[in-house]
Amino acid sequence: MMPNLEIIPIPSYKLVEESDDLLSILEESLGASEMEFEDDDILVIASKVVAVVEACIVSYSSIKPSKKAIELAKNAHMEPEFAQIILDESNGNYTGAVTGAITTFNKYGLLANAGADQSNSGKEKIILLPRNCKKSAENIHKRIFEKMKKYVGIIIADSRTTPLRLGTVGCALATYGFLSILDERGKNDLFGRPMHITVRAIADQLATAAEIVMGETDEMIPFAIIRGFPMIRISKDEEMDLNTLISPEECMFIGPYINKPNE
Amino acid sequence: MMPNLEIIPIPSYKLVEESDDLLSILEESLGASEMEFEDDDILVIASKVVAVVEACIVSYSSIKPSKKAIELAKNAHMEPEFAQIILDESNGNYTGAVTGAITTFNKYGLLANAGADQSNSGKEKIILLPRNCKKSAENIHKRIFEKMKKYVGIIIADSRTTPLRLGTVGCALATYGFLSILDERGKNDLFGRPMHITVRAIADQLATAAEIVMGETDEMIPFAIIRGFPMIRISKDEEMDLNTLISPEECMFIGPYINKPNE
Structure with a gap:
């Protein structure tokens, strides 16, 4: 029986800055919200605050746009410096x-502007994605366990758009x-017929649920706690076997443009 | 201040069948869960049960696959009858x-197999998408208000995949x-700089949060209640102005393949 889920926003007690320690910010913010972790809570952290504390920030004035960046910037109606940052962040992998x-490819998938973001970054600055979110998630999990003695699943979350949909x-x-993908292939449907293609993107679903309470503009809510999800704890070794990305050829949106069926 | 959200699964008290009345199923299921609506709850309903009570079902034996369907079925490694249903449901609009x-286009967007689904449909049958989800959502909203005197926002929800991601x-x-898209363009970011592209897909976010508790295989949970979301009530006239779909040309995933930048 699936229990009720609770999605709890945790506002930051201060504006997060480059020199800050993320665990300290989290601890103080939990205190200000009169919240404590319980075992098997899931903590969702906005990638932006991870990027800020890890100083994944570039300033416009340090950028010299290439000819390619100038051309792409024209197509995208953006500043050439921003286009150059996007090219650098995606290693030139864009569609x-x-x-x-x-639209770029990198280790975080297929995403707009390689995740580089002008919002909430201050004038003349661009916030990039964190260099190694997996490592950052592991660190915060371990530090929470050491200090608070609670086993907390971690998600570092970002925003995405979906094909043909607004928002x-x-x-x-x-x-x-925790197990971030629930593979139901092999399970039976209501009529006992095996399910063939159902894999649930648990981590994306939880990240999205958290985004509802975190907002995106001036709310200053970089954390959310998800309570009540029957999370399956996994060890590091198991974690390493999971890959939440599929190849472009397997992707129903991009694959058809790569492998055109015979007309 | 954003309150906590609660996501409450409501299992169906019985297997939903073609002759059933959806409001009666809902009422009995709420009773079995000892739940009552509160004003401004959001009720998420799985599109599949809407399709079933509206008899949007076809049987394999009624289908004669065309040459086109046979060819597409080969590319997709599926039965030709299923490919024919997909062609019919998408009016031949596929990539x-x-x-x-x-991968098909129809009024519900860009989706796998035009939303036609072999899971949980019984042998030799395919469940299609409901014919007019907007109308079905309006009906259930009005009937809930009439019988239970509560103002409840309605979402008819389906599953989707996202580019390059598993699940x-x-x-x-x-x-x-309720207002299903939150347009934050024009709002300021933390540094007072106007946000340019932030539009939040509120309804998709809420549908996803509900999916976490609803599952997809044999859980029989066709309903979920979202409680605590600061929903903005809108009238029918306002609703009609909203469009949650964008054009293929505007879509960052599909647009580049339609409008190739100058190389």
């Missing part, structure tokens, strides 16, 4: 541009400590 | 196939009674 977005949903850049 | 999925998340096929 093209629409207004406001260059953003959540996405898990990395997880730590 | 191509990968293993297990033909399904939720998607709102239709909503009724």
Whole structure:
């Protein structure tokens, strides 16, 4: 029986800055919300605050746009410096541009502008994605366990758009400590017929649920706790076997443009 | 201040069948869960049970696959009859196939197999998407208000996959009674800089949060209540102005393949 889920926003007690320690910010913010972790809570952290404390930030003035960046910037209606940062962050792996977005591939998947973001970054600065979200998730999990003696699943979450739909949903850049994909292939449906393609993107679903309470503009809510999810704890070794990304050829949105069926 | 959200699964007290009345099923199921609606709850309903009570079901034996369907079925490694149903349901609007999925366009967006589903449908039968989810959402909203005197927002939800990612998340096929897109363009970020591209897909986020507790295989949980979301009630006239779909040209995933930038 699935229990009720609770999604609890934890506002930051201060604006997060480059020199800050994320666990200290979290502890103080929990205190201000009069909250404590319970075992098997899931903590969702906005990737942006991870990037800020890890100083994954570049300033416009340090950037010299290439000819390629100038051309892409024109197609995407953005500043050439921003396009250059996107090219650098994606190692040049992009499919093209629409207004406001260059569509890129990197280790975090297929995403707008390689995750580089001008919002909430201050003038003349761009916040990039954290260098290694998996490592950051592992660190925060371990430090919470050491200090608070609670086993907490971690999600580092970002926003994404979905094909042909208006607006953003959540996405898990990395997880730590729990099974993030629920593979139901082999399970039976209501009529006892085996399910063939059902794999549930648990971590993306939880990241999205957290995004509902975290907001995106000036709410200053970089954390959310999800309580009541029947999380399956996994060890590091098991975690390493999981891959939440599929290849472009397998992807129903991109695959058809790569492997055109015979006409 | 954003309150805590609660996501409450409501299992069906029986297996939903073609002759059933959805409001009666809901009432009995709420009773079995000892739950009552509160004003401004959001009720998420699995599109599959809407399709079943509306008899949006076809049987394999009634289908004669065309040459096109046979060819597409080969590319997608599926039965030709299923490919024919997908072609019919999408009016032939598809981008191509990968293993297990033909990628189609219809009024519900860009989706696998036009939403036609072999799971939980019984042998030799395929469940289609409901014909008019907007109308179905409006009906259930009005009937709940008449019988229970509570103002409840409605989402009819389906599963979707996202580009390059493994697993399904939720998607709102239709909503009724509340603002389903939160447009934050024009709002300021933390540094007072206007946000340019932030539009939050509230209904998709809520559909996804509900999917966490609803599951997909044999859990028989076609309903979930979301409590605590600061929903903005809207009238029918306002609702009609909203469109949660964007054009393929604007879509960062599909647009680049349609409008290739100058190389």
